[in-house]
Amino acid sequence: MELEGRGAGGVAGGPAAGPGRSPGESALLDGWLQRGVGRGAGGGEAGACRPPVRQDPDSGPDYEALPAGATVTTHMVAGAVAGILEHCVMYPIDCVKTRMQSLQPDPAARYRNVLEALWRIIRTEGLWRPMRGLNVTATGAGPAHALYFACYEKLKKTLSDVIHPGGNSHIANGAAGCVATLLHDAAMNPAEVVKQRMQMYNSPYHRVTDCVRAVWQNEGAGAFYRSYTTQLTMNVPFQAIHFMTYEFLQEHFNPQRRYNPSSHVLSGACAGAVAAAATTPLDVCKTLLNTQESLALNSHITGHITGMASAFRTVYQVGGVTAYFRGVQARVIYQIPSTAIAWSVYEFFKYLITKRQEEWRASK
Numbered sequence: 001m002e003l004e005g006r007g008a009g010g011v012a013g014g015p016a017a018g019p020g021r022s023p024g025e026s027a028l029l030d031g032w033l034q035r036g037v038g039r040g041a042g043g044g045e046a047g048a049c050r051p052p053v054r055q056d057p058d059s060g061p062d063y064e065a066l067p068a069g070a071t072v073t074t075h076m077v078a079g080a081v082a083g084i085l086e087h088c089v090m091y092p093i094d095c096v097k098t099r100m101q102s103l104q105p106d107p108a109a110r111y112r113n114v115l116e117a118l119w120r121i122i123r124t125e126g127l128w129r130p131m132r133g134l135n136v137t138a139t140g141a142g143p144a145h146a147l148y149f150a151c152y153e154k155l156k157k158t159l160s161d162v163i164h165p166g167g168n169s170h171i172a173n174g175a176a177g178c179v180a181t182l183l184h185d186a187a188m189n190p191a192e193v194v195k196q197r198m199q200m201y202n203s204p205y206h207r208v209t210d211c212v213r214a215v216w217q218n219e220g221a222g223a224f225y226r227s228y229t230t231q232l233t234m235n236v237p238f239q240a241i242h243f244m245t246y247e248f249l250q251e252h253f254n255p256q257r258r259y260n261p262s263s264h265v266l267s268g269a270c271a272g273a274v275a276a277a278a279t280t281p282l283d284v285c286k287t288l289l290n291t292q293e294s295l296a297l298n299s300h301i302t303g304h305i306t307g308m309a310s311a312f313r314t315v316y317q318v319g320g321v322t323a324y325f326r327g328v329q330a331r332v333i334y335q336i337p338s339t340a341i342a343w344s345v346y347e348f349f350k351y352l353i354t355k356r357q358e359e360w361r362a363s364k
Contacts, residue, residue: 082349089337090334098200098287102287107203146182173244200291266340289306
């Protein structure tokens with residue numbers, strides 16, 4: 001088309017009728033150019049010849065619109081990588097959180113803050129002590145987060161199409177997060193039990209296999225799911241708040257829903273902090289059920305603590321209302337980078353895998 005080779009000077013001087021161009025075509029072109037000049041900055045040449053914006057066919061694919069048939073696999077792979085990295089990077093802080101939630105800690109395990117706790121653990125128990133139990137956590141985090149993200153993405157789209165066709169529904173986001181939590185916790189709960197028992201001060205377990213064998217022989221297989229209902233009671237509201245906050249912030253920071261690392265990090269960090277602070281009392285009860293802390297047991301009851309109601313009652317008897325918020329600082333500090341890492345890694349791998357899939361499909 002002749003117009004595309006015309007410079008700004010051609011616009012300023014107006015279009016010539018040119019060979020082969022009818023008077024009607026010239027008038028139509030005149031009108032188009034005049035409207036283009038009027039829309040430019042100050043009516044100058046910069047806005048004079050600005051063709052309609054077109055999508056660059058070589059630009060990256062819309063990673064929110066995954067290829068048909070590959071969606072579940074993509075979400076599961078991205079979710080597994082994100083879960084493993086999140087738990088591995090934040091594991092030392094998770095160890096501190098578990099100890100700070102102890103209801104009646106040993107005098108040698110009373111900490112003022114996260115950094116002091118981490119320093120004392122390394123200085124008195126060895127450099128690698130905060131990492132004990134990491135292997136079982138990574139083993140559980142992979143499949144748990146694969147199920148978690150795949151279920152969330154599928155249900156989010158399905159429910160949004162029903163509740164708010166063509167748009168984003170916060171109700172759908174929250175509901176999808178709740179259902180995804182059922183699968184995540186079912187896969188992760190046994191690993192959580194072993195991990196937290198190995199993290200406690202003066203833990204008798206140095207290897208994962210020793211802990212698994214002792215729990216199985218002394219308490220039975222049910223011990224690995226003793227805290228499951230409390231875990232769900234904590235994680236269902238946690239994930240509902242988490243996903244709704246994340247999607248809400250994405251609407252403001254990333255309305256086009258493109259791959260935007262800074263928006264994923266910021267939205268994930270804020271969503272994790274809000275959800276963590278709101279559900280700390282339930283996390284304290286979950287820790288008590290997982291560890292069956294001997295000092296708390298010896299103080300008030302005999303046998304094992306079972307069920308959320310019993311855990312809530314024991315926490316109150318031992319420490320009062322303030323005991324429900326033990327370790328809140330460590331929990332929030334843990335959750336801010338944890339969810340930021342999870343979302344940024346997940347979105348990156350989702351984008352990367354989708355882009356490779358599109359390139360492969362285009363080359364066929």
